[in-house]
Amino acid sequence: MDRDRTRRYLVTVGPELLPGEPQDAHLAVLSWNDRAEAWIHGQAICGRSVPQGELDAGATVTCRDCLARKAEYERILTGQAKPTTVDRLRAELRTATRHAHEADADRADAQAALLQAQAATLRAQASENRVRAQSVNAHAQVDAVRRLCDLTISASVRAQAIDQARDTLAAIDAISDRRLWPGDDAWGTVWLHGNWRYLTSKMETAAREHAADAVARWNRELRAQDGDPEPVEPEGLRWWREP
Numbered sequence: 001m002d003r004d005r006t007r008r009y010l011v012t013v014g015p016e017l018l019p020g021e022p023q024d025a026h027l028a029v030l031s032w033n034d035r036a037e038a039w040i041h042g043q044a045i046c047g048r049s050v051p052q053g054e055l056d057a058g059a060t061v062t063c064r065d066c067l068a069r070k071a072e073y074e075r076i077l078t079g080q081a082k083p084t085t086v087d088r089l090r091a092e093l094r095t096a097t098r099h100a101h102e103a104d105a106d107r108a109d110a111q112a113a114l115l116q117a118q119a120a121t122l123r124a125q126a127s128e129n130r131v132r133a134q135s136v137n138a139h140a141q142v143d144a145v146r147r148l149c150d151l152t153i154s155a156s157v158r159a160q161a162i163d164q165a166r167d168t169l170a171a172i173d174a175i176s177d178r179r180l181w182p183g184d185d186a187w188g189t190v191w192l193h194g195n196w197r198y199l200t201s202k203m204e205t206a207a208r209e210h211a212a213d214a215v216a217r218w219n220r221e222l223r224a225q226d227g228d229p230e231p232v233e234p235e236g237l238r239w240w241r242e243p
């Protein structure tokens, strides 16, 4: 029987001929030994020590421990990895892949939920901004009317027009609170600590009127808190109107 000297073989071997030793045929791994220039096997794969020498090809393995290990050894000797290992790795890979998919799905769900929440927040903010913009527009329109009335009262020579303006102002005061708008505090600070004339000189008239309105509201609120019933605008607030 030609054997490949680079390979190892599972062969049937006999038992030690010792008193009390079960007379079973075992399996052992046979390999070429260069130093001895011979095929030599080790102990039986069941762990029992066995005498050197193969049994005839027709001999039947009777050791149950060797038989139990036979398939595993055959796979090892034919170069295959243990199927238990491969199967376990395959199973682990499948599990890992499934978990990865599930984790991806979870992440995607979380991401989607986050995006939805962000979108909802943005919608709410947009809605809030619209409401605020509408409110600011309404306030601005009311303030424009109020300014017109003030101008009429101070400049008109027609008593009827002045009375009308006063009525309008009273109506405006009745429907609009005099509370501060967002940003009035900031303009108040600019008025207090900034170079008001220089800063407003860089603005269009509409913008500087808007800024002056903010300072006026801020000033009114402060004075009202101090108990001033008829607070007047700070001097030089609308310097561009002065002659």
Ligand SMILES: [Zn+2]
Pocket (backbone or CB within 6 Å): 025, 026, 027, 044, 045, 046, 047, 048, 063, 064, 065, 066
């Ligand atoms: Zn055995």
